[in-house]
Amino acid sequence: MAPPTLLDRHLVFVTGKGGAGKSTVTAALALLASRAGKRVLACEVNAPQERLAPLLRAPAGEGLREARPGLHVLDVRPRAAMREYGLKVLRFQAVYHAVFENRLMQYFLRAIPSLSELVVLGKILHEARSLEPGGRPRWDLVLVDAPATGHALQLLRVPSALLDTLPGGPVRRDAEWMARMLVDPVRTAVAIVTLPEELPVNEAIELDAEVGGVLGMARAALFVNAVPTSRSSPEEARALSALAAAPPPLGPAARAAALAATRAERAGRQLARACDAIDAPATVLPLLPTAGWGPPEIEALAGAIAEGWARGEGG
Amino acid sequence: MSALGQSLAGRRVAVCVGAGGVGKTSLAAALALARALAGGKALVCTIDPARRLANALGLTALGNAESRVPAARLAQAGLAPPGQLFAMMLDVKRTWDDLIVRHAPDPARRDRILRNRLYQQMSAALAGSQEYMAMEKLHELAEDRDYDLIVLDTPPTAHALDFLDAPTRILDFLGSDAARVLLAPAVGVGRLGLRLAQLSGGYAARALARFTGQQALSDLGEFLQSFQGMYDGFKARAAAVRALLARPEAGFVLVTSSSPAAVAETLAFHGRLRAEAMPLAGLVVNRLTPDLWPYPSPLPGAAELLPPLAQAATSGGGPGTSRAALAERLAAALAEHQALVWAERSALAPLLEEVRVPCAMVPRLEGEVHDLAGLATLAAAL
Numbered sequence: 001m002a003p004p005t006l007l008d009r010h011l012v013f014v015t016g017k018g019g020a021g022k023s024t025v026t027a028a029l030a031l032l033a034s035r036a037g038k039r040v041l042a043c044e045v046n047a048p049q050e051r052l053a054p055l056l057r058a059p060a061g062e063g064l065r066e067a068r069p070g071l072h073v074l075d076v077r078p079r080a081a082m083r084e085y086g087l088k089v090l091r092f093q094a095v096y097h098a099v100f101e102n103r104l105m106q107y108f109l110r111a112i113p114s115l116s117e118l119v120v121l122g123k124i125l126h127e128a129r130s131l132e133p134g135g136r137p138r139w140d141l142v143l144v145d146a147p148a149t150g151h152a153l154q155l156l157r158v159p160s161a162l163l164d165t166l167p168g169g170p171v172r173r174d175a176e177w178m179a180r181m182l183v184d185p186v187r188t189a190v191a192i193v194t195l196p197e198e199l200p201v202n203e204a205i206e207l208d209a210e211v212g213g214v215l216g217m218a219r220a221a222l223f224v225n226a227v228p229t230s231r232s233s234p235e236e237a238r239a240l241s242a243l244a245a246a247p248p249p250l251g252p253a254a255r256a257a258a259l260a261a262t263r264a265e266r267a268g269r270q271l272a273r274a275c276d277a278i279d280a281p282a283t284v285l286p287l288l289p290t291a292g293w294g295p296p297e298i299e300a301l302a303g304a305i306a307e308g309w310a311r312g313e314g315g
Numbered sequence: 316m317s318a319l320g321q322s323l324a325g326r327r328v329a330v331c332v333g334a335g336g337v338g339k340t341s342l343a344a345a346l347a348l349a350r351a352l353a354g355g356k357a358l359v360c361t362i363d364p365a366r367r368l369a370n371a372l373g374l375t376a377l378g379n380a381e382s383r384v385p386a387a388r389l390a391q392a393g394l395a396p397p398g399q400l401f402a403m404m405l406d407v408k409r410t411w412d413d414l415i416v417r418h419a420p421d422p423a424r425r426d427r428i429l430r431n432r433l434y435q436q437m438s439a440a441l442a443g444s445q446e447y448m449a450m451e452k453l454h455e456l457a458e459d460r461d462y463d464l465i466v467l468d469t470p471p472t473a474h475a476l477d478f479l480d481a482p483t484r485i486l487d488f489l490g491s492d493a494a495r496v497l498l499a500p501a502v503g504v505g506r507l508g509l510r511l512a513q514l515s516g517g518y519a520a521r522a523l524a525r526f527t528g529q530q531a532l533s534d535l536g537e538f539l540q541s542f543q544g545m546y547d548g549f550k551a552r553a554a555a556v557r558a559l560l561a562r563p564e565a566g567f568v569l570v571t572s573s574s575p576a577a578v579a580e581t582l583a584f585h586g587r588l589r590a591e592a593m594p595l596a597g598l599v600v601n602r603l604t605p606d607l608w609p610y611p612s613p614l615p616g617a618a619e620l621l622p623p624l625a626q627a628a629t630s631g632g633g634p635g636t637s638r639a640a641l642a643e644r645l646a647a648a649l650a651e652h653q654a655l656v657w658a659e660r661s662a663l664a665p666l667l668e669e670v671r672v673p674c675a676m677v678p679r680l681e682g683e684v685h686d687l688a689g690l691a692t693l694a695a696a697l
Contacts, residue, residue, distance in 0.1 A: 017335060017336055018334060018335015018336040019334060019335050019336020019337060019572065019574060019576065019577060020336060048577060048580075048583060049583070051576075058382050068653070111526055148335045150470070161436075179316070195336075198604070198685055199685060200336070231644040231647060231648055232648070232649075236641075236644075240645075243628070246627060248608070248609055248610070249615075249620050249623055249624055249627075249645075249646075249649065250623070250624060250627040250628060252607035252608055252609065252649055253620070253624060253645040253646065253648060253649040254628075254645065255607050256607055256645075256648040256649040256651070256652035256653075257644065257645055257648035257649070259652065259681065260651070260652065262681055263681070266681075278646045287655075289651070289654040289657075289658040290575070290658050291575065291657070291658040291659075291660075291661035291662045292661075292662065293575055310335045
């Protein structure tokens with residue numbers, strides 16, 4: 001049986017180097033999935049400034065919010081997640097208050113390594129497996145705008161790290177089902193976002209190896225973002241660079257065309273390197289000049305992803 | 316010398332902060348190289364887990380110690396700095412261990428801490444641990460060595476300047492009298508339970524143990540107990556690091572690109588630094604697209620550009636290209652290029668309005684940035 005495509009999974013973590021465009025790609029994927037009739041939850045993790053909500057036209061605020069019919073956003077914050085988790089484990093509000101709202105207890109909780117990562121990841125995974133009263137899954141797809149490479153790996157490693165540390169208790173039991181869910185290749189996958197530049201591609205290749213090797217998770221997609229294009233062939237670009245000193249508009253135009261060709265050529269090399277090294281379907285996204293990202297830019301990006309998939313790339 | 320160069324010339328410590336993906340590590344190395352080229356003895360220290368500095372400096376293994384970039388290697392890149400360039404990569408776990416070794420009152424206590432499971436987890440993985448150890452190492456380097464300039468490259472933190480808080484947060488916990496009193500007799504699980512029970516009326520201890528498992532609490536108790544008496548040394552050092560950062564001989568360098576997300580994060584960093592009264596040495600805007608249109612007026616539309624381009628572009632096209640088609644490609648390439656320039660400028664406007672410090676605008680380099688020659692080009696642009 002062919003492996004499921006990216007949006008057929010139930011839980012997808014989008015990660016990559018900082019600045020590669022994780023949030024915008026996550027938002028565009030959420031839009032596409034929701035338009036395909038899926039009930040989608042798009043999460044981000046303790047964002048200093050919320051990004052998904054404004055990109056998807058969801059109201060500002062806290063908790064679960066609807067961006068459009070069938071598409072919700074959620075910023076998963078450690079404190080709220082800890083509270084929810086604590087209430088679930090301890091069952092009674094009064095006990096929770098006595099234990100968790102106690103200033104001294106806060107020290108303990110802070111000191112248990114990775115507990116806040118655990119509850120954040122636990123909240124996301126809990127959403128991904130939660131059911132409606134009738135028994136069908138609440139969400140068809142949970143998309144996570146995960147932290148950048150190093151922190152994402154730290155987050156995804158938490159269940160297995162806790163299995164090594166904790167000999168027993170409910171936290172261990174939760175870590176067990178979480179670890180199982182993460183490595184289920186049918187339900188869960190990682191999507192890697194990178195730029196067609198040397199260091200981001202290096203990082204993407206390392207990330208891919210860690211996700212597949214150490215974490216044992218499926219990689220379902222590679223997005224190579226902001227890929228510049230050129231209208232001139234390399235020969236034409238060489239001829240044009242000789243005209244760079246000509247008076248405007250020819251000089252500047254010749255320089256622009258030559259620069260675009262150089263950049264496209266270098267990006268093409270890095271793109272090829274990423275595609276060769278990373279065994280996941282690649283989707284190439286164009287460089288979109290923008291002074292700020294908002295819903296119209298996300299529309300454009302979603303359109304570019306859909307076009308790529310229609311051409312037979314990734315997906 | 317540039318305004319940023321002047322601002323840094325009087326400093327011994329430069330801390331580079333910025334969002335991920337803005338080229339911070341390369342710029343940190345370029346700042347150190349610039350000082351070496353000016354005759355100084357400069358060190359760049361990175362804590363970035365992706366080992367990017369190692370790539371940039373062509374060093375395959377950077378330990379927790381400084382190593383000099385060999386003159387021969389610099390010479391290969393056409394560089395003969397009158398000063399010296401050193402580089403190091405921070406090993407968080409080892410810095411913690413060194414710290415414990417230095418402060419432990421006796422070998423038994425030292426070994427008990429180093430063996431504690433919680434300590435091992437904490438030193439490797441606790442959030443903020445990396446940031447705390449960066450500060451710790453910076454203090455050691457600034458106090459015990461004779462560098463003219465130490466450039467610290469910080470990890471790309473999602474939360475503005477975690478490393479200003481991290482030492483306090485971690486020490487708050489280690490030194491919490493309440494936690495210590497609570498856990499003082501915590502060697503035996505039963506007695507720990509007893510103390511916790513006294514505190515919160517019975518069920519709290521059971522509840523907490525249900526949550527974390529009994530073993531984790533015992534580890535924690537042992538750990539905190541072993542720490543007794545070491546806290547003051549730690550705390551004095553953390554205070555000294557903070558004081559070092561606040562001195563005028565230190566300075567923060569904000570590094571950004573012109574991407575809207577990076578600009579937003581840089582503004583947040585800046586607000587935070589100002590609130591903490593930390594000295595700001597400068598701002599570097601990296602990877603700018605060069606403005607190719609020499610007139611103050613905006614780029615004319617295609618209709619206006621096409622005739623002169625078609626007339627002038629006689630030698631640009633290959634054989635068999637029509638002049639009109641070439642002119643169209645040229646007009647489109649110029650328009651797309653200038654659209655990028657405009658987008659970057661608009662994204663940066665609020666930042667340049669708000670942050671009034673010596674600023675370096677660094678163009679996007681079209682060659683490789685991640686070798687010494689590339690770093691030299693960056694250094695020159697600074």
